[in-house]
Amino acid sequence: MGKSETRTETARAARTPRKTLSATGARAARRPAVAKAETPYHHGALREALLQAAERVLERDGLAGLTLRAVAREAGVSHAAPTHHFGDLTGLLSELAAVGFRQFNAAMASSCDAAATPLERALARPKAYVAYAQAHPGMYGIMFRTERLDYSRPSLHEAAEASFAGLANAIGMMRQEQISGDALTLNQGAAIARAWSMVHGFTMLLLDGRLEDILGRLPEGTTAERLLEAMLTAPITGKLPGP
Amino acid sequence: MGKSETRTETARAARTPRKTLSATGARAARRPAVAKAETPYHHGALREALLQAAERVLERDGLAGLTLRAVAREAGVSHAAPTHHFGDLTGLLSELAAVGFRQFNAAMASSCDAAATPLERALARPKAYVAYAQAHPGMYGIMFRTERLDYSRPSLHEAAEASFAGLANAIGMMRQEQISGDALTLNQGAAIARAWSMVHGFTMLLLDGRLEDILGRLPEGTTAERLLEAMLTAPITGKLPGP
DNA sequence: GCGAAATCTTTACACTGTCAATATTGCGTC
DNA sequence: GACGCAATATTGACAGTGTAAAGATTTCGC
Numbered sequence: 001m002g003k004s005e006t007r008t009e010t011a012r013a014a015r016t017p018r019k020t021l022s023a024t025g026a027r028a029a030r031r032p033a034v035a036k037a038e039t040p041y042h043h044g045a046l047r048e049a050l051l052q053a054a055e056r057v058l059e060r061d062g063l064a065g066l067t068l069r070a071v072a073r074e075a076g077v078s079h080a081a082p083t084h085h086f087g088d089l090t091g092l093l094s095e096l097a098a099v100g101f102r103q104f105n106a107a108m109a110s111s112c113d114a115a116a117t118p119l120e121r122a123l124a125r126p127k128a129y130v131a132y133a134q135a136h137p138g139m140y141g142i143m144f145r146t147e148r149l150d151y152s153r154p155s156l157h158e159a160a161e162a163s164f165a166g167l168a169n170a171i172g173m174m175r176q177e178q179i180s181g182d183a184l185t186l187n188q189g190a191a192i193a194r195a196w197s198m199v200h201g202f203t204m205l206l207l208d209g210r211l212e213d214i215l216g217r218l219p220e221g222t223t224a225e226r227l228l229e230a231m232l233t234a235p236i237t238g239k240l241p242g243p
Numbered sequence: 244m245g246k247s248e249t250r251t252e253t254a255r256a257a258r259t260p261r262k263t264l265s266a267t268g269a270r271a272a273r274r275p276a277v278a279k280a281e282t283p284y285h286h287g288a289l290r291e292a293l294l295q296a297a298e299r300v301l302e303r304d305g306l307a308g309l310t311l312r313a314v315a316r317e318a319g320v321s322h323a324a325p326t327h328h329f330g331d332l333t334g335l336l337s338e339l340a341a342v343g344f345r346q347f348n349a350a351m352a353s354s355c356d357a358a359a360t361p362l363e364r365a366l367a368r369p370k371a372y373v374a375y376a377q378a379h380p381g382m383y384g385i386m387f388r389t390e391r392l393d394y395s396r397p398s399l400h401e402a403a404e405a406s407f408a409g410l411a412n413a414i415g416m417m418r419q420e421q422i423s424g425d426a427l428t429l430n431q432g433a434a435i436a437r438a439w440s441m442v443h444g445f446t447m448l449l450l451d452g453r454l455e456d457i458l459g460r461l462p463e464g465t466t467a468e469r470l471l472e473a474m475l476t477a478p479i480t481g482k483l484p485g486p
Numbered sequence: 487g488c489g490a491a492a493t494c495t496t497t498a499c500a501c502t503g504t505c506a507a508t509a510t511t512g513c514g515t516c
Numbered sequence: 517g518a519c520g521c522a523a524t525a526t527t528g529a530c531a532g533t534g535t536a537a538a539g540a541t542t543t544c545g546c
Binding site: 063064141144145147148164175182183184185186187189190191192193194196197198199200201202204205208211213214215217218219222226227230231234235236237 | 407
Binding site for chain 2: 501502503504505
């Protein structure tokens with residue numbers, strides 16, 4: 001669209017004037033050195049602005065439209081500005097994935113809290129899992145489909161770890177046994193891997209439209225959520241649970 | 244590397260001389276009009292050559308390195324040559340995915356045939372599934388990770404459909420009931436979706452290295468294959484199978 | 487207040503997919 | 517057997533991408 005990067009100038013004009021912004025108390029306490037990680041920039045909280053812009057671009061244009069330059073455009077800065085905050089594309093995607101994992105964890109936690117009966121509690125987590133992915137397919141794609149993620153980044157590592165810990169914990173509660181942090185029996189590991197694999201696989205297949213075939217053959221009006229419920233609760237018939 | 248596209252000339256020289264190639268009987272029967280879909284090109288079987296080149300590039304440079312131009316370079320043709328055979332990148336990826344699905348189906352079928360006992364038969368398919376993905380992670384990525392696939396292409400549609408049919412059939416045999424092609428009960432659908440989701444999810448998590456955490460906490464020397472086996476055979480403890 | 491360091495912009499380069507124009511070759515037809 | 521057409525490949529161009537280097541600008545520590 002248009003000639004390359006002619007929007008930069010107009011974008012700069014569109015942004016709130018810098019002098020005004022920095023003259024007002026728009027930025028929170030700049031004194032403590034600890035707060036440096038929060039808003040350490042002299043032009044405004046660009047890091048946060050970029051992440052929010054990225055989320056907007058992702059929802060609007062999908063995973064394919066999420067480029068460094070598109071995010072910079074959306075935030076109204078030059079195309080090279082993100083580099084200084086995230087290093088490269090992998091950095092931006094990783095930080096965005098961390099945001100996603102936090103949203104994701106929060107959604108599952110609140111869903112679990114809202115459940116009353118044991119049955120509801122057991123189903124709340126997987127349902128929230130799938131619901132989040134359906135509501136934010138782009139974000140889920142960033143978190144689980146992209147190869148360009150750097151888990152050595154603390155924020156991403158932590159957020160993803162928390163997600164796993166919540167799952168392991170839920171499995172432990174269901175099995176009514178303590179799951180220690182550093183050692184697992186084969187059966188415990190199998191239970192965790194089974195639960196995670198099942199929900200994750202179901203979500204990916206659903207998002208890719210690969211379950212349409214099955215859903216279309218089921219009794220009229222069966223939703224994906226109902227199918228998931230049946231997967232989790234229906235008795236397992238046959239010689240073995242696996243395919 | 245180097246200046247853009249200067250390799251074109253050398254690549255052309257490297258290829259077997261055209262006159263020689265077309266003068267020899269290198270190409271199979273060119274008479275029948277039906278064979279047009281097989282080798283309809285006047286310079287050699289470029290379509291096949293491109294697909295093989297793509298497979299090579301994929302194994303060597305991974306999914307990120309698989310570009311139209313890289314494939315063209317690998318095959319020793321100009322960068323625009325693939326366009327005429329596959330339309331665009333989506334076309335090439337889709338045809339390559341079809342190749343992958345056929346390999347995949349063949350691997351599972353032969354693995355099932357080799358099984359003797361009922362237990363082996365039940366485990367052969369998921370094991371072959373994971374084994375293929377581990378042996379060909381790039382191809383598996385093309386098949387299940389890429390968003391750019393066009394399932395309206397007959398070759399891809401057929402190959403993917405065959406994969407699903409094999410799965411549904413295996414589940415039917417295990418449940419000792421006939422699974423009709425056009426209608427499923429909720430429990431049948433749940434069994435199919437459960438099996439597929441579990442194995443697919445396990446594979447993706449394994450390939451993404453997300454199971455390292457679990458594997459590291461299991462008894463010394465537990466392999467991914469052993470974990471999968473436990474997932475499929477271990478008794479399900481707790482109030483519910485799901486997380 | 488001032489210098490240094492952090493932050494942003496500009497410029498440049500190699501690479502990508504895709505399109506249009508051109509060249510080349512093989513095949514059916516006369 | 518030669519000719520013309522259509523299929524096949526090359527060349528060139530263009531917009532877009534990530535990334536690096538160099539130049540501007542502003543904030544912060546002293």
